[in-house]
Amino acid sequence: MGSAILKPMTAIKNRDVERSRGKIERAAMKIFTRQGYHGTSMREIAGASGFSIGNLYNHYPTKEDLFVALVRKYEQRFGEQRAKVLGEIDDTFFQPAQLERLAAAVKDVVTENPDYWRLLYIDVVEFGNKHFAHTFRGWSEQAERVLGERLEKAAARGPWGGLTPTLAFTMIYLQFVTYYLVETLFRGRQHLGVPEKEAVNQMIRLFTEGCWAGKQGAGSTAGAE
Amino acid sequence: MGSAILKPMTAIKNRDVERSRGKIERAAMKIFTRQGYHGTSMREIAGASGFSIGNLYNHYPTKEDLFVALVRKYEQRFGEQRAKVLGEIDDTFFQPAQLERLAAAVKDVVTENPDYWRLLYIDVVEFGNKHFAHTFRGWSEQAERVLGERLEKAAARGPWGGLTPTLAFTMIYLQFVTYYLVETLFRGRQHLGVPEKEAVNQMIRLFTEGCWAGKQGAGSTAGAE
DNA sequence: TATAAGAGAGTGAACGCTCGTTCGGTACAT
DNA sequence: ATGTACCGAACGAGCGTTCACTCTCTTATA
Numbered sequence: 001m002g003s004a005i006l007k008p009m010t011a012i013k014n015r016d017v018e019r020s021r022g023k024i025e026r027a028a029m030k031i032f033t034r035q036g037y038h039g040t041s042m043r044e045i046a047g048a049s050g051f052s053i054g055n056l057y058n059h060y061p062t063k064e065d066l067f068v069a070l071v072r073k074y075e076q077r078f079g080e081q082r083a084k085v086l087g088e089i090d091d092t093f094f095q096p097a098q099l100e101r102l103a104a105a106v107k108d109v110v111t112e113n114p115d116y117w118r119l120l121y122i123d124v125v126e127f128g129n130k131h132f133a134h135t136f137r138g139w140s141e142q143a144e145r146v147l148g149e150r151l152e153k154a155a156a157r158g159p160w161g162g163l164t165p166t167l168a169f170t171m172i173y174l175q176f177v178t179y180y181l182v183e184t185l186f187r188g189r190q191h192l193g194v195p196e197k198e199a200v201n202q203m204i205r206l207f208t209e210g211c212w213a214g215k216q217g218a219g220s221t222a223g224a225e
Numbered sequence: 226m227g228s229a230i231l232k233p234m235t236a237i238k239n240r241d242v243e244r245s246r247g248k249i250e251r252a253a254m255k256i257f258t259r260q261g262y263h264g265t266s267m268r269e270i271a272g273a274s275g276f277s278i279g280n281l282y283n284h285y286p287t288k289e290d291l292f293v294a295l296v297r298k299y300e301q302r303f304g305e306q307r308a309k310v311l312g313e314i315d316d317t318f319f320q321p322a323q324l325e326r327l328a329a330a331v332k333d334v335v336t337e338n339p340d341y342w343r344l345l346y347i348d349v350v351e352f353g354n355k356h357f358a359h360t361f362r363g364w365s366e367q368a369e370r371v372l373g374e375r376l377e378k379a380a381a382r383g384p385w386g387g388l389t390p391t392l393a394f395t396m397i398y399l400q401f402v403t404y405y406l407v408e409t410l411f412r413g414r415q416h417l418g419v420p421e422k423e424a425v426n427q428m429i430r431l432f433t434e435g436c437w438a439g440k441q442g443a444g445s446t447a448g449a450e
Numbered sequence: 451t452a453t454a455a456g457a458g459a460g461t462g463a464a465c466g467c468t469c470g471t472t473c474g475g476t477a478c479a480t
Numbered sequence: 481a482t483g484t485a486c487c488g489a490a491c492g493a494g495c496g497t498t499c500a501c502t503c504t505c506t507t508a509t510a
Contacts, residue, residue: 188361
């Protein structure tokens with residue numbers, strides 16, 4: 001109670017502290033994601049952020065605590081960006097034009113946050129996925145929460161057979177993520193052998209129309225030979 | 226020529242050398258993939274392999290050379306395994322039953338080689354993808370080479386619209402890989418919210434039948450409500 | 451209003467330790 | 481004798497972390 005009156009300084013100071021931590025974390029992120037956790041020294045981070053080694057330990061008890069701070073910060077930032085992108089999609093998810101928009105959105109989210117994925121990979125190989133594991137549990141529940149109502153409306157619009165709309169959407173989303181991850185982070189320029197536009201086109205066609213020539217009605221409409 | 230006669234020892238010795246290197250590389254792989262490149266010391270590798278530090282340098286000029294040897298070895302091993310699995314698939318690729326077999330095969334390849342993927346992630350974050358980048362270029366060309374004839378036969382069997390069989394197959398393959406990678410390496414147990422069997426079932430359904438309720442003939446054949 | 455006391459951001463030398471790598475050496479097969 | 485797989489102490493550099501310190505504000509007291 002009344003802490004704002006008893007300590008008016010904290011409000012001003014906190015802004016400086018946050019600015020310093022921002023500087024430190026920006027520098028740390030840059031180096032960690034390019035050299036890995038064990039390949040990065042506190043001295044490098046200190047030098048790049050413009051602070052002394054000692055001061056780093058005023059803000060973060062250990063090197064790992066600094067790393068964890070980065071994980072939390074960029075996890076939240078990425079989560080917000082993803083939620084924003086998914087929020088802008090209307091309930092016509094599965095129409096080709098809408099999937100094209102989804103692909104473009106995924107491209108932005110993936111290519112604008114390469115360091116988020118690098119952080120994830122660092123955690124996987126150097127910490128046994130200790131800090132990120134929770135992200136991958138209940139992924140579809142998250143999708144359900146964010147897209148639930150709209151997906152139900154989409155589901156009511158057509159025949160779905162045994163296909164679950166939420167699952168279908170998550171799989172399509174994942175396919176786009178994988179495509180752009182390989183293209184950017186793994187430097188597989190045109191890894192599918194065709195330009196991006198064509199690759200996306202093909203993915204959408206596959207997802208919307210399917211590829212099974214033997215499907216119920218198709219066999220009779222086109223010559224098999 | 227005649228080196229086998231001039232140097233009979235080398236043949237015998239080489240076997241010992243290969244056995245030693247095998248021991249070293251097995252130990253190195255285990256530690257590298259659990260702690261990253263910079264998080265692993267030559268002393269640890271020496272201890273785990275049962276050799277001295279000095280002897281490691283008789284076989285590998287530097288620590289990075291040892292790492293590169295691992296990359297080449299396991300890249301080849303993984304490539305062979307993948308080729309074997311793909312070779313066993315007959316030319317009815319896109320039938321649900323066949324895709325189910327493909328999913329099972331991908332599951333084996335992914336879950337039996339988690340360290341291959343860890344090595345890849347290490348290279349991405351600690352070496353800027355220096356050693357693995359070439360793997361991701363011309364991926365579909367590789368698929369074309371391995372599956373070419375069979376895919377052409379499959380292509381001749383049905384109507385494909387604008388869909389390229391090779392691309393379709395690669396995308397399906399990638400989707401399965403992604404699914405099992407997330408399940409095993411990223412510990413996202415049932416990350417799609419349903420058991421594996423159901424998830425694979427849904428993926429296959431999506432790929433074979435598509436999900437677009439508005440597709441040409443579907444509206445009239447099934448009740449939309 | 452002037453001032454002493456306190457809190458805490460920032461510093462960098464120093465500590466104990468581990469790192470990758472080197473090198474003089476042994477043991478043994480040819 | 482020659483070559484080589486193997487050893488392990490030693491080297492210089494660099495690591496994460498600590499600590500005694502300064503400087504700048506805020507707050508309490510006179």
